[in-house]
Amino acid sequence: MTESSVNQPLVVPSVLPADFARLGDEVRELCQAGVDRIQWDVMDGVFVPNVTFGPDVIAAARPHSAVGFEAHLMVVNPDELLGRYVDAGCELVIVHAEACTHLHRTLAHIRDLGARSGVALNPHTPAEVVEHVLSETDLVLAMTVNPGFGGQAYIPAVEPKIARLRRMIDDSGFPIELEVDGGITGDTIRGASAAGADVFISGSWMYAYPDGKTAAVAQLRAAALDSAPHREAA
Incomplete structure (x- = not known):
């Protein structure tokens, strides 16, 4: 076994704090700040107590972006919506394990639609659900x-x-990204990175950063890389 180099961390902003009246401009500004892709938090008011973006809104913003889109579907019936969010320009579609009766089939369907598949776990949901x-x-x-x-x-x-998910992913041999979302700042990113995450969602902190989004992205990326563990590869 030899020690591998750490994967470059990916910084992905959520547009939830954006000015919805100027989403095209907001997307362009995020791209200029050096983000790796952009996340759309899709909420239905049932699975979570909030309502956000439909596929038509995302499709309207897509021409303004030079980076990929991911849709994080916080909805009770994701299977009915998958095709619409892929058609809207989301190259990655994330569903919640808690919302999917047949999770394996749902993830396979996302791939069949031509997108990359993702599965999200709420804080209380054990890692073994995705094993x-x-x-x-x-x-x-x-x-x-x-x-x-x-x-x-x-x-x-x-x-x-x-950390448990990191070990499961590494043991699987599949090239799976491990993303974290929620409360990610220049400080909290260190614990998540040290535990093994390599993709980091930041919303409110990035938008409020006093030196602007470009500086925020640079700080997040540097802190994540500095904190990341070196993993072994065969």
């Missing part, structure tokens, strides 16, 4: 807040689960 669907998964998202609203405080108690 037998990793072959159909391109990304696992460990929520570090309870989904539904931006601006919540990071839950450090999720970090052992992140």
Whole structure:
């Protein structure tokens, strides 16, 4: 076994704190800040107590972006919506394990539609829920807040689960990204990165950063890389 180099961390903003009246401009500004892709938090008012973006809104913003889109579907019936969000320009579609009766089939369907598949876990949901669907998964998202609203405080108690997911992914041999979402700041990103996450969602903190989004992205990326563990590869 030899020590591998750490994967470059990906910084992905949520547009939840954006000015919805100027989403095209907001997307362009995020691209100029050096983000790796952009996340759309899709909420239905049932799975979570909030309502946000439909596919037509995302499709209207897509021509303004030079980076990929991911849709995080916090909805009770994701299977009925998958095709519409792929058609809207989302190259990655994330569903919640808690909302999917047949998770393996849902993830396979996302791939059949031509997108990359992701599965999200709420803070209370154990890592083992995804153990037998990793072959159909391109990304696992460990929520570090309870989904539904931006601006919540990071839950450090999720970090052992992140570490467990990291081991499961590495043992699987599949090239799966491990994403965290919720309360990610220049400080909290360090614990998530040390636990093994390599993709980081930031919303409220990035938008409020006093030196602007470009500086915020640079700080997040540097802190994540500095904190990342070196993993071994065969």
